[in-house]
Amino acid sequence: xxxxxxxxxxxxxxxxxxxxxxxxxxxxxxxxxxxxxxxxxxxxxxxxxxxxxxxxxxxxxxxxxxxxxxxxxxxxxxxxxxxxxxxxxxxxxxxxxxxxxxxxxxxxxxxxxxxxxxxxxxxxxxxxxxxxxxxxxxxxxxxxxxxxxxxxxxxxxxxxxxxxxxxxxxxx
Numbered sequence: 001x002x003x004x005x006x007x008x009x010x011x012x013x014x015x016x017x018x019x020x021x022x023x024x025x026x027x028x029x030x031x032x033x034x035x036x037x038x039x040x041x042x043x044x045x046x047x048x049x050x051x052x053x054x055x056x057x058x059x060x061x062x063x064x065x066x067x068x069x070x071x072x073x074x075x076x077x078x079x080x081x082x083x084x085x086x087x088x089x090x091x092x093x094x095x096x097x098x099x100x101x102x103x104x105x106x107x108x109x110x111x112x113x114x115x116x117x118x119x120x121x122x123x124x125x126x127x128x129x130x131x132x133x134x135x136x137x138x139x140x141x142x143x144x145x146x147x148x149x150x151x152x153x154x155x156x157x158x159x160x161x162x163x164x165x166x167x168x169x170x171x172x
Contacts, residue, residue, distance in 0.1 A: 009059050012052060017064065019049050020071040027074030028082075039084040043094035046075040050100035051151070057104075069105060076101030080113025083120065088131035089141045091121050092148040099152060118161070125164050129171030142172055 023029060024037055029045050031038035050072050057065060079094045079101075098114035101107075121131075130137035131145050149165045152158070 009056075012056050013059060013064065016049055016052060016060075016068055019045060020067050023071050023075060027071075027076075027078035029075070039079075039082055039094070040087070040090050042075055042079060042082075043084075043090050043097055046072065046079060046097035047093050047100065047148075050076070050097055050104060054100050054104055072101050073105055073107060073110070076105070076107075076110045076113065080109055080116070083117070085120065085124060085132070086135070087133055088121060088124055089133065089144045089148065091117065091124070092131070092145055092152075095121050096148055096152050099155075122160055122164055125167060129167035129169075131168070137171070139172065142168060146172075 024035065026037065027042070028037040029041040030036045031041045049068070053060075053068050053072065057068075060068065076098055079097055083094070084090050095114065095117040098110055098117050102110035102114050125131055126137070128137070130142060133141040146165065146168060149161055149168075153161060153165070
């Protein structure tokens with residue numbers, strides 16, 4: 001219902017184009033300090049940018065599309081090469097980022113990165129059902145993990161992820 005609102009469209013365009021401008025040359029994003037190339041903001045912002053572009057790419061002109069696709073490709077490639085297994089909510093966000101990046105761009109490094117990241121995430125689940133967050137279980141981050149998984153499952157019928165979500169809910 002908001003998708004035809006010109007203010008919403010302009011906000012989406014401005015947000016994604018700004019995201020492209022603040023990206024480091026290697027595809028990463030900074031958290032606080034210039035050149036800190038942080039996994040967390042790269043994972044979460046790439047996920048948000050790729051999903052938004054996936055849903056609304058028709059509002060961009062050809063040069064904007066090219067700029068955004070290049071930025072998504074660079075950040076997806078960076079995420080495929082980097083991980084942060086001590087913090088699984090960020091790993092799940094990067095899994096989602098790689099999923100949408102691969103869906104949009106159909107690049108093997110992104111598809112393979114998604115498959116590898118999904119495997120890493122699912123293998124990281126504790127037998128009790130939780131996902132590691134800085135040395136242990138964390139209920140707050142468990143809800144973030146559920147939200148990230150739900151957003152992925154909204155686009156996919158994935159029994160492996162569904163099973164992981166069921167175990168996580170049982171833990172909570």
